Amino acid sequence: MTKYKVYHFDEKIERKGTASVKWDEVDRLYHAEGLLPMWVADMDFRVPDEVTDALKGRVDHGIYGYSARSESYLSAVQKWMRERHSWEIDKDWLCHSPGVVTALNLIVDGFTKPGDKVLIQPPVYPPFRKSVHNQGRELVTSALVYDNGKYTMNFTDLEQKMSDPSVKMMILCSPHNPVGRVWTKDELSRVAELSHKHHVLVISDEIHGDLVFNGKEHLPFANLSEEAANHSIICTAPSKTFNLAGLQISNIIIPNPSLRRIYLSQLQRFSLNEPNALGAAAAEAAYREGGDWLSQCLDYIKVNADYVADFLRNSIPELTMVPLEGTYLGWIDCRKLCLDKLQLQNLMLKKAKIAFNQGYTFGNEGEGFVRINLACPHSLIEQAMRQLHRAIQSLKN
Ligand SMILES: Cc1ncc(COP(=O)(O)O)c(C=O)c1O
Known part of the structure; x- marks a missing residue:
């Protein structure tokens, strides 16, 4: 019988200090400080153990x-x-x-x-x-x-x-x-x-x-x-x-x-x-x-995607996530906020303190949207939703 390995995608792994574009370059690229990086298509999960073993084997060879x-x-x-x-x-x-x-x-x-x-x-x-x-x-x-x-x-x-x-x-x-x-x-x-x-x-x-x-x-x-x-x-x-x-x-x-x-x-x-x-x-x-790892990873991302869609529906009804069929990138429609592209960007960077990919960077057709990376531990998704909620509330006050 083959052993079924369970992966723990909840684990928060420190990536700062690893020359990670997503984590180490975010503040510089977005001209802001203390941002939660929910941008670039890069997962915060450790790879399947077999991949690490293969790399170690290759490194041990030394040539x-x-x-x-x-x-x-x-x-x-x-x-x-x-x-x-x-x-x-x-x-x-x-x-x-x-x-x-x-x-x-x-x-x-x-x-x-x-x-x-x-x-x-x-x-x-x-x-x-x-x-x-x-x-x-x-x-x-x-x-x-x-x-x-x-x-x-x-x-x-x-x-x-x-x-x-x-x-x-x-x-x-x-x-x-x-x-x-x-x-x-x-x-x-x-x-x-x-x-x-x-x-x-x-x-x-x-x-x-x-x-x-x-x-x-x-x-x-x-x-x-x-x-x-x-x-x-x-x-x-x-x-x-x-x-x-x-x-x-x-x-x-x-x-x-x-x-x-x-x-x-x-x-x-x-x-x-x-x-x-x-x-x-x-x-x-x-x-x-890596097949088993990928199946578990997709299940995990799906939970994150459903969480974001539900959270927006229940707590920030001005925003809607477009149904996700593929990729681990959620596309959020923020047009009901009636902000222009720079106001929306400022809201996300200065008030929510989140680096999303701004919709307009995907072409004018993307104006009024932001893209969220869903391939991260659930706790980060929850944190992003809390920060986003607070920022949207501040618009109303
Ligand atoms: C559609 C698409 N093509 C290509 C890439 C990047 O590919 P690579 O890193 O192999 O250049 C991405 C990364 O997000 C992507 O979304």
């Missing part, structure tokens, strides 16, 4: 020369995709990147030329926009629609934008950060159909694909159909799933060999084709043995 991705690393990723997402991939399709944002920049640079346009769906993860601007390409937006407490894609607008022959690429966020949607088969199939019809290459950022709730299922875009596989690039990583961002390893999955050749030549060009030795060891252990 850290140039590293390759081993057969066993590639088969661990392959197995994860098969078992977790019913997606059968060839090891050949797996390409390295230190990070998904690095990959997005390499992809925009390598697959488009000056004058081409790249489409994104705001409100969305800010580096999407930056990866387009960084390469001097033109940005086209097709905003998500928020109606009746739910975000959806505007397919009429999407088709209109895609029918511009200069639109060569779409960066899809699946699941979507920050609105928490896990796109359905129908929605993704419509994106696939339109992108195929209008010859738009789809870059599907699926970094949050392992983080889904409420019986929702994440569907890898390239697994929808042969056509979708042929004109897409899928960005995945263990970095959100197991909080390994500081170890810098991700997997860019490219079924189409012609597209893969271009991506690999970009990696060569910038000398980014070798993984960090510790990152590879950690990622392999996480994919092989």
Whole structure:
């Protein structure tokens, strides 16, 4: 009988003094003091024991020369995709990147030329926009629609934008950060159909694909159909799933060999084709043995998400959390407070003393919202809600 290990996500682990961006840089970046960091997508949980053991084993060896991705690393990723997402991939399709944002920049640079346009769906993860601007390409937006407490894609607008022959690429966020949607088969199939019809290459950022709730299922875009596989690039990583961002390893999955050749030549060009030795060891252990940890972690995050939604409903009815289907990032609608973006930011930083990601940083469409990171011990979530409550009360006095 295999032993079932119980993880204690309630444990508050001191992170200050570990050069943590989330904890050590927060006051400097937000120009305030004593902030509770509920921002950046970084969990405050210790990784699965197997990951720590794998790292210790690698460290004990004591030699850290140039590293390759081993057969066993590639088969661990392959197995994860098969078992977790019913997606059968060839090891050949797996390409390295230190990070998904690095990959997005390499992809925009390598697959488009000056004058081409790249489409994104705001409100969305800010580096999407930056990866387009960084390469001097033109940005086209097709905003998500928020109606009746739910975000959806505007397919009429999407088709209109895609029918511009200069639109060569779409960066899809699946699941979507920050609105928490896990796109359905129908929605993704419509994106696939339109992108195929209008010859738009789809870059599907699926970094949050392992983080889904409420019986929702994440569907890898390239697994929808042969056509979708042929004109897409899928960005995945263990970095959100197991909080390994500081170890810098991700997997860019490219079924189409012609597209893969271009991506690999970009990696060569910038000398980014070798993984960090510790990152590879950690990622392999996480994919092989982290499944139980992840299930327990998701249950824990779900309790935090429900707590925030209930707390707001009962104690701060001016604020509402958009239902969370995926990611560990709650998207809170604060528009009933009728504050402009800087007033809302000041309220959160100066009165509540909380660093949320401000909605406007995800595009104008995010104005009036804040994003909360739910992947932390429950006591911190309670503390954040207490501080938020007090701040909102102060507005009324
Ligand atoms: C949608 C999305 N893509 C990419 C990243 C970051 O990826 P990386 O750290 O691998 O560059 C994040 C981090 O929050 C994210 O939300």
